[in-house]
Amino acid sequence: MPAYLYAQCENTARTYANFQGSYIDGLGILGANLYGSISDASNAVNGQVKDASTLSVPIGILGLTGSATQFLEFTTDGTNANKRTIAANTPVTVKLALPKELLGLLSSFEIGSFTDLHAVPGNKPLIGYGYEPGYDATRTPIYTSANIAGVIGGGGEIEITVTPTQAFNGIYVKIAGAVVSTALSLKVFHAYIMELSTGSINCDEAIDVLSGVKPTALGGIANLTGTVANPFNAIDPDPNSYALIDVGASVLNQVYLNAIFNKPSQPADSVTIILENPGGGLLDLSLLTGFTIQPYLNGVEAGPAFENTGTFLNLKLLPGSTSKYSLTFLVTDVYDRLEITMGGLTGAFSRLRIYDIKRKLAKPRTLVDPSTTDEKIICQGGSASFSVQNAQDCTEYKWYDAENGGNLVHTGLTYTPPSTLAAGEYNYYVQASRTYCVTAVSERLRVKLKVNPLPTLMVPGATICSGSSTILAVTTPDAGFTYNWYDLPSGGALIKTGTTYTTPILTNTTSYYVEAVNTLTGCKNAGGAQVVEVKVKQYASVPAIGGLSVMCSGTTATFTNTYPNGVWSTSDAAIATIDATGRVTAVATGGAVISYTVADDATYCGKKVDFNLTVNPSPNLTLGPDPSICEGLTTTKIAYTNPIFDPITYSISWTGNLLPSVSDQTLPANEITVNIPSNAPVAVYQGILTIKNANGCERVIPFSFRVKLVPHKPTVSIN
Numbered sequence: 001m002p003a004y005l006y007a008q009c010e011n012t013a014r015t016y017a018n019f020q021g022s023y024i025d026g027l028g029i030l031g032a033n034l035y036g037s038i039s040d041a042s043n044a045v046n047g048q049v050k051d052a053s054t055l056s057v058p059i060g061i062l063g064l065t066g067s068a069t070q071f072l073e074f075t076t077d078g079t080n081a082n083k084r085t086i087a088a089n090t091p092v093t094v095k096l097a098l099p100k101e102l103l104g105l106l107s108s109f110e111i112g113s114f115t116d117l118h119a120v121p122g123n124k125p126l127i128g129y130g131y132e133p134g135y136d137a138t139r140t141p142i143y144t145s146a147n148i149a150g151v152i153g154g155g156g157e158i159e160i161t162v163t164p165t166q167a168f169n170g171i172y173v174k175i176a177g178a179v180v181s182t183a184l185s186l187k188v189f190h191a192y193i194m195e196l197s198t199g200s201i202n203c204d205e206a207i208d209v210l211s212g213v214k215p216t217a218l219g220g221i222a223n224l225t226g227t228v229a230n231p232f233n234a235i236d237p238d239p240n241s242y243a244l245i246d247v248g249a250s251v252l253n254q255v256y257l258n259a260i261f262n263k264p265s266q267p268a269d270s271v272t273i274i275l276e277n278p279g280g281g282l283l284d285l286s287l288l289t290g291f292t293i294q295p296y297l298n299g300v301e302a303g304p305a306f307e308n309t310g311t312f313l314n315l316k317l318l319p320g321s322t323s324k325y326s327l328t329f330l331v332t333d334v335y336d337r338l339e340i341t342m343g344g345l346t347g348a349f350s351r352l353r354i355y356d357i358k359r360k361l362a363k364p365r366t367l368v369d370p371s372t373t374d375e376k377i378i379c380q381g382g383s384a385s386f387s388v389q390n391a392q393d394c395t396e397y398k399w400y401d402a403e404n405g406g407n408l409v410h411t412g413l414t415y416t417p418p419s420t421l422a423a424g425e426y427n428y429y430v431q432a433s434r435t436y437c438v439t440a441v442s443e444r445l446r447v448k449l450k451v452n453p454l455p456t457l458m459v460p461g462a463t464i465c466s467g468s469s470t471i472l473a474v475t476t477p478d479a480g481f482t483y484n485w486y487d488l489p490s491g492g493a494l495i496k497t498g499t500t501y502t503t504p505i506l507t508n509t510t511s512y513y514v515e516a517v518n519t520l521t522g523c524k525n526a527g528g529a530q531v532v533e534v535k536v537k538q539y540a541s542v543p544a545i546g547g548l549s550v551m552c553s554g555t556t557a558t559f560t561n562t563y564p565n566g567v568w569s570t571s572d573a574a575i576a577t578i579d580a581t582g583r584v585t586a587v588a589t590g591g592a593v594i595s596y597t598v599a600d601d602a603t604y605c606g607k608k609v610d611f612n613l614t615v616n617p618s619p620n621l622t623l624g625p626d627p628s629i630c631e632g633l634t635t636t637k638i639a640y641t642n643p644i645f646d647p648i649t650y651s652i653s654w655t656g657n658l659l660p661s662v663s664d665q666t667l668p669a670n671e672i673t674v675n676i677p678s679n680a681p682v683a684v685y686q687g688i689l690t691i692k693n694a695n696g697c698e699r700v701i702p703f704s705f706r707v708k709l710v711p712h713k714p715t716v717s718i719n
Contacts, residue, residue, distance in 0.1 A: 009394035011436035012263070013197035014207075016190050017072035017170050019080055020045045020053070021117055021135025026066020028126045034058055035124075035132065036068030036175065044072055044188045049208040050232055052097060052187035057108070057177045065177025071117050071137055072191040073170035080117060080135075083169045090193055092171050093161040095208070097187035098152060108176045108184055109148055111160060112141035113168035139172060140164065156212010156228070156256070157189070161299065203263045203437035204359040206235035210258035211243070216343075226255040226343060234354040235259055244278065247290075247343040247350040254290065254343040259357040263437070264297060264336045266392040268362040271338060273327045274318065274355035283325045285315055288352065290343050295335035303333035324355065330362075361432045361442035364397060365390045375448040379523035380423050386447045387414040388430060400429045403444055423453035455481045455516035457525040461533040465605035466507045472514075472532055473500045480520060486513040489529055509536045540604040542566065545596050545611035551576070551586035552618045552697035558583050559611065561596045569595045575615050589617040616695040619647035623689070627674060628706035631682050638672045638689070638703065647691035647699075655686040659705075667691060674705065682709045 020042065026035030036057045043051035055068040072094070074084040086092070094111065114137035122133035142162045152158065162171065171191045175184055211228035225248035234243035234257060245255050271293075277283045285291060291308040294301060306313055306329055318324040342352060366374040366386050376384040388397050391413055399415040400406040409415070409428065417426065426449040434440035458475040474483055477499040485501045486492040492513065495501070501512065513529035540563065547559030559568070559582040568578045571593035578584045578594055592615065597608040624639035650672060652662040659676055672689070685705045692698040 009435055011197050011200070012194045013199070013201050014192040014262075015074065015195045016045065016047050016192045017074050018045050018047070018078045019073040019075045019083070019170075021071045021073065021080065021119075021137075023069040023071070023120070023131065023134050023136050024066065025129065025131035026057075027129055028124065034177070035066040035130075036177075038068050038070055041070065044070060044190055045078075047190070049095070049189060052095075052189040054185055054187050055173065055175045056185035057175055057183065059183045067174060067176035069172055069174040070188055071114055071135055071170055071172045072188070073114075073117050074193070080119075083117065085115075085167050085169060086164075086193060088166045088168075089163055091161050091163045092168075092191055092193050093159050094171055094173060094191040095157060095159050095189035095210070096173065097157045097189070097212075098155055099185065109143075109145075109186070110141055110174040110176070111143040111148070111162060112139050112172055112174075113162070113164035113166070113170070114139050114172050115167070115169050117169060137169070137172070140166065140168070155214070157187075157210040157231075157258075158212070159210060159260070159299070197436075200436050200438045201262050203434050203440040204261065204269075204361065205439065206259040206357055206359075207262045208260040209235055209243075210260065211256060213253050213255050213343075215253050226253055228255055228257050231257055234357050239274075239355065242276065242353040242355045245340070245342050245352045245354065254341045256339050256341045257354060258296075258337055258339040260337045261359055263434075264334050265331065265359060266361075266394060266434075267332050267334060268330060268390065268392065270328055270330045270360045270362065272356070272358050272360060273340070274324055274357075275315075275327055276324045276353040276355065278351045278353055280323050283315070283323070285309075285313060285327075288342060290341065291352070292341050293329070294339045294341070295331050295333060296337045296339060297333070297335050302335040303331065359440075361395065361434060361440060362390055362392060363443045364388045364430045364432050364445045366430070366445065366447055373446065373448060375450065377450045377452065377521075379452050379521065380421070380454045381419055381526060382451075383416055383419045384449060385414050385416040386428065386430070388432075392432065394435045396433050396435060398431050398433060400431065400444065401427070403427075403429055403446065417449055421449075421451050423451050425450050452518070452521040452523045454523050455518050455525045457483075457514070457516040457530055459514050459530060459532045461535065463535040463537060464506065466536050466538050467505060469503045469505050470534060471500055471502050472512065472534070474514070474516075478516075480518060482517045482519050484515050484517065484529075486515070486529055489513050489531065503534055506534060506536050510534050537600075537603065537605045539607045540598045540601075542596065542598050542607045542609050545594060545609055547582075547584065547594065547611055547613075549612065550614045550616060550695075551584065552695070553586045553588055553615050554618050554699075555697075556583055556585045559594055559596075561609070563596075563598055566596045566598045569597065571595070576613055584613065586613075586615040589615055591615070616697050617645040617693070618697040618699045619643070619645040619691050619693040620699050621647060621691060621701070623701060623703055626704040626706065628708055629674075629676065630708050631680075631710045632678055634676055634678045636674050636676075636705075638674055639670065640672065641670075643667075645697070646693045648694060649692045651690040653688050653690070655688075658683075659685055659687070664692075676705075676707070680707050682707045 022038045022041055024036050039054045041053045044053040057065050076082040117135050117137040120136045124130035173188050175186055209231045211231035213226045227246050229244040231243045233241035247255050285308040288308050292305045294305040296302055314328045316326050318326050378384045397413055398408055399410040401409055428447050429444035431444040432442035462470040464470045483499055484494055485496040487495055512532045514532055515529040516525040542563045545559055545561050548557045568582055570576055570578050575588055575590040575592035576584055576586050592613050594611040594613050595608050598606050600606040621640045621643040627636050627638045629636040647667050649664045650667045651664055687703050687705050689701040690698050
């Protein structure tokens with residue numbers, strides 16, 4: 001079978017013969033002109049499939065008559081001067097219309113190829129053989145009386161394909177007078193070859209029709225009745241025009257209407273035929289007389305015929321009509337034409353209107369069950385793919401964002417929508433289109449994509465000091481979400497489910513990972529488990545406080561710490577106070593905690609160091625009046641009262657060391673003896689009494705001591 005018939009993926013189209021010439025010959029007898037004739041010769045090369053030339057021969061006399069030969073030549077420009085040479089073994093097809101009268105006289109019919117078409121002058125004698133001016137060529141007959149019967153089976157339009165075994169310029173058709181005295185004629189529509197093309201064509205629109213009548217096994221040629229009126233109306237764009245198939249009175253013949261397509265189909269393409277019962281009302285296929293639909297490929301049956309009782313035919317009333325029906329069926333074999341036949345049987349209906357015959361690409365299918373909508377649900381940022389499950393060869397699959405028109409978003413068998421889609425519902429539509437075809441497209445299939453939103457998640461981290469824990473909490477939690485806490489970013493252990501997580505005691509910076517899961521959709525927050533860092537700061541290295549652990553009330557001391565910028569404080573200012581420089585004043589007996597506090601900074605946690613201070617009481621007593629002594633005496637007493645906090649020793653020192661000092665003597669009760677030299681000059685001396693108790697605390701009490709002048713004894717002079 002010719003390869004081009006399967007070359008649907010190649011861009012092939014018809015190339016018509018575009019120049020014609022004719023050779024007319026015959027006899028001149030007794031004044032009669034028995035020559036053949038050709039009318040409307042140019043119609044056979046004008047490229048219009050409906051137009052035809054007519055070749056005729058007249059009734060002969062004594063079996064003698066003329067012939068008519070029409071040459072259809074392939075040229076580059078429509079002139080005989082620029083003829084093309086077509087390679088040997090190139091199939092060439094000629095369309096003819098044969099009247100039933102010719103079917104019994106096939107010896108009068110010839111088809112062949114030719115070369116060297118050239119003009120010839122006329123020669124028409126009054127008596128004898130002659131020919132008219134025209135064209136002749138070197139002919140190579142292909143179908144003659146010896147073999148033509150095998151390719152012609154009825155009356156009407158037919159296509160005959162021949163394959164010359166040598167190079168050729170075109171094809172010729174010849175009709176000659178019959179032995180019996182019968183006038184004959186036939187129509188020649190066109191001749192064409194299939195060649196690669198750079199343009200696009202309407203692959204699934206029928207390009208031509210053939211119609212006519214053919215006999216059945218029971219009926220002879222003489223019984224060929226029935227007609228097809230206006231056959232081209234079955235493939236024109238007018239939805240209201242129709243071809244009428246009329247079987248006629250005889251049941252011994254079949255009427256056919258053959259729709260020819262530009263290119264072979266692909267398996268699983270469907271066909272839709274618009275039908276109507278001329279009598280109106282319901283249409284029942286089972287009542288149609290011998291109704292069949294037979295696909296063909298290159299003139300050979302392509303698979304079984306679809307009969308009116310078949311279950312594969314889907315007949316539905318056309319929307320908006322009460323009598324027109326849409327007949328749709330799937331053809332699994334490759335075909336390039338469909339033949340509708342009626343007749344050969346008795347039946348209720350013998351007439352049928354054909355409004356339209358169209359081939360349709362298989363609607364894409366992304367699921368095994370085509371009745372179910374392919375709907376995929378993903379989470380925002382995820383992806384899903386839709387794939388055509390019933391892909392055909394020589395077919396592109398285009399994805400759109402609208403049922404009609406819209407934007408082309410992808411071409412290919414599989415479409416994966418972008419992962420950047422916002423949450424929402426999206427419809428996409430996939431349509432099949434045949435390669436190099438203008439309008440060969442399928443119905444669009446809708447697929448649905450639902451993009452669920454991702455949960456929002458915000459969990460602030462925390463900064464803590466070493467040795468403590470913290471509570472991590474989801475900001476504005478949603479009751480519809482589940483929050484899972486992990487110890488690793490992926491593959492870790494689930495350590496908690498909930499809106500909060502309390503960490504253990506931490507000594508180093510630690511990260512936790514939390515994800516939000518929508519409990520209804522299963523969607524998780526963007527970016528995977530979110531890291532939540534607990535930054536653990538070490539404490540500042542603040543040394544111990546330097547200072548006295550015991551002080552006596554009323555005394556002061558300076559405490560120290562080498563860590564800079566700390567703040568001094570006391571736990572009880574009634575016991576001891578401390579100023580910003582670290583100077584401590586012991587105020588009263590008791591215990592106080594002196595603290596040095598370093599505040600937090602970017603690196604370390606603040607730290608407070610404490611120092612326990614004990615303040616012991618200082619002894620005291622009340623001295624009596626300042627003592628005095630008369631000059632020359634050596635001993636006197638200093639009286640005191642109200643001793644407190646157990647003074648047990650005393651010392652006395654004198655300003656300028658004018659008198660002898662006393663050190664750490666046991667304190668006697670009530671009075672202290674003061675010894676002075678007998679030669680101590682008369683004066684007032686400043687002394688300091690220092691008393692101590694058992695805690696070592698002391699008190700300094702100043703006092704004055706007077707050495708008084710002793711008056712001289714009077715000298716009485718008795719004169």
